[in-house]
Amino acid sequence: MRFETVTFNNDRTMPSIGLGVYKARGDEAVKAIKVALDTGYRLIDTAAIYGNEAEVGQAIQESDVGREDIFLTTKIWMPDYQDPVTALNTSLKKLKTDYVDLYLLHWPNPKQFDRTIKAYQTLEKAVKEGKIRSLGVSNFTQIQLDELQKHVKLTPVLNQIEVHPYFSQKEMLKVNNEREIITQAWSPIGGMVERSDGSELNVLKDKTIMQISEKYDRTPVQVMLRWHMQNGCSAIPKSVTPERIRSNFDVFNFHLEDEDMALMDSLNKDLRAGPHPDQFNG
Numbered sequence: 001m002r003f004e005t006v007t008f009n010n011d012r013t014m015p016s017i018g019l020g021v022y023k024a025r026g027d028e029a030v031k032a033i034k035v036a037l038d039t040g041y042r043l044i045d046t047a048a049i050y051g052n053e054a055e056v057g058q059a060i061q062e063s064d065v066g067r068e069d070i071f072l073t074t075k076i077w078m079p080d081y082q083d084p085v086t087a088l089n090t091s092l093k094k095l096k097t098d099y100v101d102l103y104l105l106h107w108p109n110p111k112q113f114d115r116t117i118k119a120y121q122t123l124e125k126a127v128k129e130g131k132i133r134s135l136g137v138s139n140f141t142q143i144q145l146d147e148l149q150k151h152v153k154l155t156p157v158l159n160q161i162e163v164h165p166y167f168s169q170k171e172m173l174k175v176n177n178e179r180e181i182i183t184q185a186w187s188p189i190g191g192m193v194e195r196s197d198g199s200e201l202n203v204l205k206d207k208t209i210m211q212i213s214e215k216y217d218r219t220p221v222q223v224m225l226r227w228h229m230q231n232g233c234s235a236i237p238k239s240v241t242p243e244r245i246r247s248n249f250d251v252f253n254f255h256l257e258d259e260d261m262a263l264m265d266s267l268n269k270d271l272r273a274g275p276h277p278d279q280f281n282g
């Protein structure tokens with residue numbers, strides 16, 4: 001299946017839409033990744049803290065798609081910033097591969113930011129050695145990016161941050177763009193869409209998004225993923241449900257008109273689901 005890509009500041013490319021696997025466990029994770037690869041996904045997003053790198057590695061090995069055709073992202077968890085080489089090698093072993101396409105510092109860890117900087121500097125060497133193809137960050141604010149960039153050689157290729165229609169982060173998108181850093185949206189469809197209490201973060205039930213989805217004869221999730229892509233963002237929706245995995249990837253053959261992009265933009269409520277990067281320490 002045809003898909004779109006984004007190009008990093010180091011000229012490498014990455015598929016714009018990938019499968020997130022946070023909270024996907026055991027066999028469920030293996031099956032979901034295989035369905036995704038069969039569907040045409042070529043980007044898988046995991047992290048050491050998700051506890052499923054071994055399942056990701058297993059699914060890739062068992063699939064018909066070659067490792068070289070898959071873009072694999074994992075992330076280092078904050079306490080491991082003390083020894084990033086061991087953390088990287090442990091992830092590679094679990095993933096059953098000798099390189100990752102993208103390695104991210106999972107959170108900035110503001111109370112020990114000097115350690116964060118040192119970890120990034122150490123990982124720059126792993127880029128040279130070929131164990132990491134591209135190095136990036138996650139959940140970094142403008143101030144944290146600026147501070148990091150004062151001390152490192154490689155500009156992060158990507159900043160993975162929470163972005164969805166109720167938390168559109170336009171300012172952070174601009175900050176990343178100005179630094180030639182790709183923005184990748186986590187919880188791109190609101191993350192907690194299954195909340196049974198019908199609380200505000202249920203983006204899937206948003207009336208405006210439902211109206212737009214009717215206009216294009218698309219699902220609300222497909223509309224949200226188009227909105228991300230047309231804003232220049234990569235997105236990694238998570239699902240372990242085969243029909244949803246397939247449907248979430250069917251987003252490359254329609255285009256939201258400007259007026260609908262503006263409507264989507266107007267939904268922002270500055271409603272963050274995850275912690276604030278200034279307050280989250282490992």
Ligand SMILES: NC(=O)c1ccc[n+]([C@@H]2O[C@H](COP(=O)([O-])OP(=O)(O)OC[C@H]3O[C@@H](n4cnc5c(N)ncnc54)[C@H](OP(=O)(O)O)[C@@H]3O)[C@@H](O)[C@H]2O)c1
Nearest residue numbers: 020021022186187188189190191221237238239240241244
């Ligand atoms: N860097 C970070 O700090 C960070 C933080 C959070 C997440 N992430 C990454 O971002 C990925 C995505 O974020 P997320 O998992 O929090 O949230 P999300 O992708 O916004 O939402 C996932 C939820 O939506 C459901 N869903 C998926 N497709 C659907 C569809 N078509 N219709 C209805 N429901 C649908 C999933 O259910 P089912 O699985 O049951 O189908 C799951 O409950 C994660 O998996 C992880 O890889 C990174």
